[in-house]
Amino acid sequence: MMERQKRIRTPRNPQPKEWMASELSQQYVASYKPFNFVDGEGVRCSLYVSGCLFACPGCYNKAAQNFRYGTPYTRELEDQIITDLSEDYCQGLTLLGGEPFVNTQVCLSLVDRIRDTYAWTKDIWSWTGYTWDELMLESDDKLELLSKIDILVDGRFELPKKDLTLQFRGSSNQRIIDVQKSLSTGEVVLWDKLLK
Template sequence: MASKKLPQNPQPQEWQASELSQLKIADYKPFNFVDGEGVRNSLYVSGCQFACPGCYNKIAQNFNYGQPYTQELEDQIIADLAEPYVQGLTLLGGEPFLNTQVCLALVRRLRAEFGHTKDVWSWTGYTWDELQQETPDKLTLLSELDVLVDGRFLLAQKDLTLQFRGSANQRIIDVQQSLSQGKVVLWANLIK
């Protein structure tokens, strides 16, 4: 039965972006309304080790899927973010925290050009507590985010009525508040 299958569960620091990432992206979707609050530009990185049964983007689990991340693509994303109606950038996958080389380069450039006038969301299969025990690159990426949707997709807890999440175990976390308070603080705009 599909609901009995579970995602992979890594040990702390077991999966290293430097060893796994092929610096590829599965897709880039500018000007969408589904990957977080407001109008978003969404970068789907390639590669994920969690292998959640029922994953909505299974093809992007392959680290070699898609196209190389290029300077031209980064320039396009930054140009798209400059549009005044765009609220921010969303990092998805695949697994952004196993592609920190790509994600950090883009987020650092976003912060250099826009400061905090554009927000950064990310989805991850890691839980907040797991990320606290992770490698410096993952912690650095986390520190640059505004909102994190954490936790593996669990088919047994699938709920399509949830806001920006696929299963009830996942949380929408206000990253900066959580870091400053030393505990998980849920996103203030949470409806369900």
């Protein structure tokens, strides 16, 4: 008698423009963590937005998959982030979640203000469950957000490919992409400080 194979759960795979921020985002944030060392290079301020539909098995921030987890994004929080970024030792902002690219109202408001205040002297990183190729087929708001960030860690977390030794990534399928170089060349260019 053959053993029944256990079905392995995998993250969800959206069609292009299926998950629209205008329809999904409740503009909530799961948390804000100023001056940390784990969400990218250097000292960073990290904004965790709420809401993600990828539902990656093994997600380390499962609570933030709920679009109403945490508290509403406010101008006061945005002001605090802008003030925190003014510290000389703070290298930049990191957007995580949840899924930043289905929370573009929040992320673009903050990113635009950072660019207005600091131009490109503060770098902006973002994690996303989307792959680069998927984002290239996405809505204008997602492409606008992508165009204003420096580094993108792309791809869903895949539990069978989990590797805790990787730099700034949880699974080996994910990439650390230099967004501006990739947009200018039309090809994915990996971050030049990649160690592993």
